[in-house]
Amino acid sequence: MSSQAESALGRLIAFSDGIFAVAITLLVLSIAVPDLGNNQTDANLQGRLLDSIPSIFSFVISFVVVGIFWLSHHRLFQLIREYDRPTLYANLFFLMTICFVPFPTAILTRYGQLTTAVVFYSVSMAFGGLTLALLWWLAAIRPAHRKPQRRMGAYFALRAIGMALVFLVSVPVALASVTAARYAWLAIFPVYLVLGRIFARDIRGELRPGI
């Protein structure tokens, strides 16, 4: 790999990381600072902070989802050494969905008891997962010369698709119960576990020396 390609890749990564860092930090702004008005008492503030607990949970969920997206992106760019135009555009498209996350998060934080908010949030996150799978396909699977990279790419693309499916399946669940839909999102962890088992041989040593 030429030093110039390395530097171009480095800058693409730095720009992506910057966007991830800003987007994940902006999530906190979606937790509304309570306005106590004329009733500036401890009892009132305690009540309002207790009311904020679901908002804080929504912040945590979005942080975890964007964190998982970042980990996947991090691994993708450890794997590849070059990128072409489709990869570049798919990466920008994926970053746009990352930049967008604070908006559905704010909707979920503010109106989390409404089905519409949960559905809007789920669809937005599913969209991010599918975009990430597309990026994996374009950047790592399609140009792979060797089978190991293809298998590794398939593993991460399926993880992204798995996350999208979990969010999409939660949509009909939310029509019945928004609380059940939030619990449904936890299905992402068994999905990841199963994928880890299936691809156990392909991802062996994947955590060394990097992650």
Next chain:
Amino acid sequence: MSSQAESALGRLIAFSDGIFAVAITLLVLSIAVPDLGNNQTDANLQGRLLDSIPSIFSFVISFVVVGIFWLSHHRLFQLIREYDRPTLYANLFFLMTICFVPFPTAILTRYGQLTTAVVFYSVSMAFGGLTLALLWWLAAIRPAHRKPQRRMGAYFALRAIGMALVFLVSVPVALASVTAARYAWLAIFPVYLVLGRIFARDIRGELRPGI
């Protein structure tokens, strides 16, 4: 190139990328989170989210424009190895127009149905394009010793000028119809296509190994 020049250039790029990353992520804040007031129903939230669709489109437009600006900046700093004081100041000036983008975007997002908002947005973006062309001229064309770099610089400077012209042409269009003006912005893609054809020989291999 000395290692010191490389490090100075590296830091200029890192600072620029940071500003791009923050500015492009702040765009999402221009999409107002609806305030349902006392009518916290699904029907109300659905209606308000549907009303947000033009705002989301404005976010996407600004993301694409800033993304194109970033790609051009990315390519410029792949091409050059040194910079002088005029380049440094032109770069800061260009970054100022990037930092400014969230303001016209918020105006467009909030009052996109008004001619004034569309005109203000178009003029701001045209200003950014002209500043970028100036940066290309100062950083890459003016100091170029070899014809290929001059031609490459001319190609990207003309792309930036082309974007500015598309936005400027959309101003009189907006006086007739704001919807038509938004469609007029799509003219950027045929303009880029034509420029790509004209400079086909000069930019051959430009995407390898970097972009």
Next chain:
Amino acid sequence: MSSQAESALGRLIAFSDGIFAVAITLLVLSIAVPDLGNNQTDANLQGRLLDSIPSIFSFVISFVVVGIFWLSHHRLFQLIREYDRPTLYANLFFLMTICFVPFPTAILTRYGQLTTAVVFYSVSMAFGGLTLALLWWLAAIRPAHRKPQRRMGAYFALRAIGMALVFLVSVPVALASVTAARYAWLAIFPVYLVLGRIFARDIRGELRPGI
């Protein structure tokens, strides 16, 4: 160390630094810009700016705490050369507490005269300190092969725990007086001094060549 491990570590650090930089800069947004309403006079603005002084102090406190967290993180990643999955997850968990800091800061800035605000702030910061100690344990102490690194890790983990304890001790103090609780936070400096004395031999030369 392979160049790939170095690059993976480099990107983890860059992402962490980005989050630190954004979170520490967002703190300023918690200082409310006064709304003078219809009384736009110098006397009114002077009064409102004087009223902002406690808010500005709260900003400074959070800046110092996040700054200390960053210094510790900075030293941790100077020390280690590789990271495993638990370190990666503990780091993300710690970054989540950093991202969260602007929320308790805004509560403290806005309602700093209420016990509840001071307690909420103290508990949040103590949580960050404990998470940082966990990160030090997982990343530096647990995998340490040599005694010096183990001792260095113990030193920084105890600093983080010391900060957490100072904030936790300030909780009962705040029940008596919020002003006393704020002064109690200054106990962090003697705690650090004592730890520096105890570990004097282990951290000798720790500031060279980096910090």
Next chain:
Amino acid sequence: MSSQAESALGRLIAFSDGIFAVAITLLVLSIAVPDLGNNQTDANLQGRLLDSIPSIFSFVISFVVVGIFWLSHHRLFQLIREYDRPTLYANLFFLMTICFVPFPTAILTRYGQLTTAVVFYSVSMAFGGLTLALLWWLAAIRPAHRKPQRRMGAYFALRAIGMALVFLVSVPVALASVTAARYAWLAIFPVYLVLGRIFARDIRGELRPGI
């Protein structure tokens, strides 16, 4: 210089650049997006945008000041190869004043016609200039072994002090006229010119190969 010191310095620079990039981009949020209320007409928006012109100027002024601070910081860290604890703390202190800038900028943007706003802004910026001079003294002048570095450090420290003096001198001017105070800030350019003449021999070649 060892590779470890280089990496520690690199991370300090990256963190600083991140803060500069976020702070300079947050400035745009101080330009209030006009609220047209029930009068959503082009005439109203035009009027409100014309009213925003002084706010946009305030944004530009703060951008230029923070940009000058960044250039100076950029040059400082090109010059030095190592840093000690006082430099580290002075740098964090300086970064705190940078993080703070969006607050006085918002005050100036919103209440720029009031003497108090202009005085508060000027004092905040003067404080930043003095902190930067302190950083230059601790990081570059104090540890300098060779006369050229000491002279170069003196040059940049005096620039920072010069900026602080210009802002401090504008305080009594603002008591007479806020408009005159804003023009007084332009005195920074002749001050820089004079300093450039005085130190002409010391800074010769300072722009090569970096800036």
